[in-house]
Every structure is written in C-alpha cells, then in structure tokens.
Amino acid sequence: MKIYKIQDVEGFFSVLDKCKGVVxxxxxxxxxxxxxxxxxxxxxxxxxxxxxxxxxxELIAHEPEDVDLLFRFIMQDRERD
Numbered sequence: 500m501k502i503y504k505i506q507d508v509e510g511f512f513s514v515l516d517k518c519k520g521v522v523x524x525x526x527x528x529x530x531x532x533x534x535x536x537x538x539x540x541x542x543x544x545x546x547x548x549x550x551x552x553x554x555x556x557e558l559i560a561h562e563p564e565d566v567d568l569l570f571r572f573i574m575q576d577r578e579r580d
C-alpha cells in the first residue's frame with residue numbers, strides 16, 4: 500500500500516497500535532522498518548511526515564484486517580486535505 504502526505508500523524512500511530520500483525524515501512528533503499536516499534540514511529544516517522552514532502556511511502560501489513568484498518572484511516576486522512 501502506498502501512502503503520502505499524512506496529516507494526522509498521531510492518529511496514524513494510534514491505528515498502528517491497533518494493528519494485530521506486523522506493519523512495515525519500505526524505505527527507498529529497500530530497508531524494512533517495523534512500524535509497531537515506538538522507536539521507529541517517533542524517531543523516524545514523525546520527522547519524516549512533519550518536515551518532508553513525501554511522494555510515496557510503501558507500507559506492508561501482514562494481516563488482511565490491518566490492511567483494511569490502515570486503508571480506512573488513510574482515506575479519512577485524505578478527506579481532511
């Protein structure tokens with residue numbers, strides 16, 4: 500799933516906390532960051548979402564219900580834009 504320009508970073512973190520399985524961010528270098536890790540969330544993502552104009556971030560959710568949860572959040576976040 501590709502995402503971009505998330506407005507509600509705290510809401511995004513809250514949705515990640517609700518996910519049951521592994522959710523990974525794929526960097527442009529091909530690294531996989533575990534987004535269930537608070538360290539990854541607060542050190543990497545908060546700065547990335549607040550300061551950069553990210554065109555494409557790829558997320559991989561390993562559980563189908565997590566994909567649905569993330570997709571619903573992203574669609575709601577885009578409506579705020």
